[in-house]
Amino acid sequence: MESVVDTTHEIHFEEMAKTVLKQHLSKKNYSKVFVLVDENTQKHCLSKFNAFFETETSGVITIKAGEIYKTIATCTQVWTALSQMGGDRKSLLINLGGGVVTDLGGFVAATFKRGIDFINIPTTLLAMVDASVGGKTGVDLGNLKNQVGVIEQPSMVLIFPKFLQTLEERQLKSGFAEMLKHGLICDQEYWSLLCSDETNPHQYEHIKTSIGIKGNIVVKDPTEQNIRKKLNFGHTLGHAIESYFLESTERETLLHGEAIAIGMILESYLSHRLTGLSRIELDEIKRNLSKYYKPIKFSKTEIDTLLELLKHDKKNEHGNINFVLLNRIGNAVIDMKVSPDLLKESFLYYMEA
Amino acid sequence: MESVVDTTHEIHFEEMAKTVLKQHLSKKNYSKVFVLVDENTQKHCLSKFNAFFETETSGVITIKAGEIYKTIATCTQVWTALSQMGGDRKSLLINLGGGVVTDLGGFVAATFKRGIDFINIPTTLLAMVDASVGGKTGVDLGNLKNQVGVIEQPSMVLIFPKFLQTLEERQLKSGFAEMLKHGLICDQEYWSLLCSDETNPHQYEHIKTSIGIKGNIVVKDPTEQNIRKKLNFGHTLGHAIESYFLESTERETLLHGEAIAIGMILESYLSHRLTGLSRIELDEIKRNLSKYYKPIKFSKTEIDTLLELLKHDKKNEHGNINFVLLNRIGNAVIDMKVSPDLLKESFLYYMEA
Numbered sequence: 018m019e020s021v022v023d024t025t026h027e028i029h030f031e032e033m034a035k036t037v038l039k040q041h042l043s044k045k046n047y048s049k050v051f052v053l054v055d056e057n058t059q060k061h062c063l064s065k066f067n068a069f070f071e072t073e074t075s076g077v078i079t080i081k082a083g084e085i086y087k088t089i090a091t092c093t094q095v096w097t098a099l100s101q102m103g104g105d106r107k108s109l110l111i112n113l114g115g116g117v118v119t120d121l122g123g124f125v126a127a128t129f130k131r132g133i134d135f136i137n138i139p140t141t142l143l144a145m146v147d148a149s150v151g152g153k154t155g156v157d158l159g160n161l162k163n164q165v166g167v168i169e170q171p172s173m174v175l176i177f178p179k180f181l182q183t184l185e186e187r188q189l190k191s192g193f194a195e196m197l198k199h200g201l202i203c204d205q206e207y208w209s210l211l212c213s214d215e216t217n218p219h220q221y222e223h224i225k226t227s228i229g230i231k232g233n234i235v236v237k238d239p240t241e242q243n244i245r246k247k248l249n250f251g252h253t254l255g256h257a258i259e260s261y262f263l264e265s266t267e268r269e270t271l272l273h274g275e276a277i278a279i280g281m282i283l284e285s286y287l288s289h290r291l292t293g294l295s296r297i298e299l300d301e302i303k304r305n306l307s308k309y310y311k312p313i314k315f316s317k318t319e320i321d322t323l324l325e326l327l328k329h330d331k332k333n334e335h336g337n338i339n340f341v342l343l344n345r346i347g348n349a350v351i352d353m354k355v356s357p358d359l360l361k362e363s364f365l366y367y368m369e370a
Numbered sequence: 371m372e373s374v375v376d377t378t379h380e381i382h383f384e385e386m387a388k389t390v391l392k393q394h395l396s397k398k399n400y401s402k403v404f405v406l407v408d409e410n411t412q413k414h415c416l417s418k419f420n421a422f423f424e425t426e427t428s429g430v431i432t433i434k435a436g437e438i439y440k441t442i443a444t445c446t447q448v449w450t451a452l453s454q455m456g457g458d459r460k461s462l463l464i465n466l467g468g469g470v471v472t473d474l475g476g477f478v479a480a481t482f483k484r485g486i487d488f489i490n491i492p493t494t495l496l497a498m499v500d501a502s503v504g505g506k507t508g509v510d511l512g513n514l515k516n517q518v519g520v521i522e523q524p525s526m527v528l529i530f531p532k533f534l535q536t537l538e539e540r541q542l543k544s545g546f547a548e549m550l551k552h553g554l555i556c557d558q559e560y561w562s563l564l565c566s567d568e569t570n571p572h573q574y575e576h577i578k579t580s581i582g583i584k585g586n587i588v589v590k591d592p593t594e595q596n597i598r599k600k601l602n603f604g605h606t607l608g609h610a611i612e613s614y615f616l617e618s619t620e621r622e623t624l625l626h627g628e629a630i631a632i633g634m635i636l637e638s639y640l641s642h643r644l645t646g647l648s649r650i651e652l653d654e655i656k657r658n659l660s661k662y663y664k665p666i667k668f669s670k671t672e673i674d675t676l677l678e679l680l681k682h683d684k685k686n687e688h689g690n691i692n693f694v695l696l697n698r699i700g701n702a703v704i705d706m707k708v709s710p711d712l713l714k715e716s717f718l719y720y721m722e723a
Binding site for chain 1: 401442445446449450453456458460477480481482483484485506508511512514516517518519520521681682688
């Protein structure tokens with residue numbers, strides 16, 4: 018598999034990616050090409066990108082690194098920079114970076130002069146297997162994640178696994194959580210393979226499998242009316258935890274995958290109680306996730322604050338929070354309602370030794 | 371004509387509008403309904419709206435009145451207010467106001483949690499005949515108009531000409547400029563009718579004619595690839611003039627239609643020089659527009675500044691500014707290039723006694 022191309026996505030890998038990019042630029046004849054990076058990818062990835070990108074760019078725009086800069090204020094900086102460098106409707110924005118760069122850059126492009134083309138080149142494992150596919154763009158509003166955004170597909174996504182060599186182990190693990198999720202919601206065998214000791218979790222083939230799983234789901238339901246919701250497994254509680262840690266002065270920030278890993282254990286417990294996930298599989302999920310992600314202790318007050326934050330979840334409709342739960346490893350059900358008491362119980366299970 | 375309904379638009383008038391709105395709300399079962407107003411429409415229009423709107427709203431959000439508040443900062447206020455009042459993906463935003471409220475409110479809705487439904491109830495003549503149709507949403511970036519936005523159709527547009535009674539004469543004239551434009555680019559008879567002394571320019575029938583003309587164009591080319599560009603007649607120079615007056619400390623702000631009226635005279639001169647508009651028709655256009663809109667004197671320096679501002683026009687592609695010009699009253703041609711010298715000449719013609 019050198020490319021994944023369907024009606025809404027165009028994803029290319031390595032050498033093929035370089036060829037297709039070149040053809041695309043020649044066909045589109047963009048008036049200007051801008052590159053968006055953050056401080057990290059400017060330092061570690063831009064020279065690698067320049068080495069194969071032969072077209073002259075009209076400007077590199079650098080934003081600060083980190084989820085706390087995934088804000089409207091940062092968008093304003095990028096819109097202004099594009100404007101000042103003479104960006105027009107026929108300009109192209111290439112987003113070179115992790116999920117913050119691709120989410121924010123996608124939103125900026127989709128809204129600059131009512132929309133210009135953009136290409137995503139994800140440089141983190143998380144962005145490759147998750148943010149790269151599906152067209153969700155957006156930024157946070159205060160401590161509420163992705164409150165402002167649009168769904169807009171990039172012209173193409175280009176995957177160069179070599180960029181992963183620039184990442185720390187903790188970042189790789191964060192992305193790996195989404196890959197484990199793909200197994201849990203869709204593919205029991207893939208889950209087992211990822212969890213088996215022999216596996217190098219970041220190998221090329223697995224990245225492709227994960228992109229394939231996500232792509233398959235998203236193409237059937239681009240606007241998240243039904244099955245796309247499955248991808249939110251672990252994210253309802255995971256996002257609340259991520260938001261809380263981002264805002265809290267007492268807690269160190271969690272990476273997205275670290276928060277989602279906690280969310281997956283919590284929601285697996287809910288699945289055990291509500292949708293028939295067996296106790297054996299529940300414990301298997303907790304055991305395997307705990308191998309990769311250090312357990313966290315939550316106080317009673319923190320749990321209450323987290324449940325309060327849930328009310329702002331985008332999946333909240335008519336005041337009800339919708340959960341994705343498992344009925345077994347490899348199969349998920351959507352639109353499940355959960356009582357506050359059960360939510361609290363799930364934290365007790367998570368914190369059990 | 372009680373309604374205009376096609377594949378992309380749903381526009382209803384007066385009693386029909388009330389009926390259709392009621393049916394829509396009952397069918398959609400929104401979790402929450404929010405109303406966006408500015409200080410003026412809160413004062414002059416909200417009680418009129420409440421008198422026929424029987425559904426309970428979850429909150430009224432008020433923004434400051436005026437083009438200078440059509441900013442990302444104001445959007446952030448509205449996004450935050452929606453969030454704090456528990457807005458979710460199944461919420462509806464009703465934009466009750468002029469073009470600033472409908473443009474900004476449309477953008478906020480199209481991007482809140484990646485898009486919620488919105489309904490526009492334009493309260494100014496300009497918003498009724500122009501902003502209400504076509505799905506352009508957005509805000510300004512510094513002194514550059516509509517640099518950030520998306521194209522997104524409202525669920526419906528509801529027209530109540532009674533709201534026009536709340537407007538000052540100057541506001542009515544501003545909207546009337548867009549109606550005159552509709553005649554100039556598409557319909558010579560309509561232009562003559564609007565210019566004839568006997569006509570009450572704001573009468574109901576004319577509003578419908580203008581909405582029909584714009585709707586007809588937009589439905590054929592929603593994303594402005596070709597004929598929709600005709601609607602930009604007068605706007606290339608008009609927008610630059612509007613931006614300049616907005617920013618200048620020495621000039622009083624011009625209303626949109628006032629700036630566009632100047633733009634139409636300037637671009638009619640260009641049309642005479644480049645696309646065959648006769649001298650007789652050119653003078654007819656200048657004479658009629660000058661009846662409604664007081665002429666302005668531009669200094670040499672101001673003209674240079676204006677031509678500099680043109681470079682940021684969204685219609686700028688590959689460094690070339692595309693003009694819409696007339697070959698006769700009632701017919702327009704797109705994608706015309708104009709030399710800087712000729713642009714300067716057009717100002718001289720405009721300022722001739």
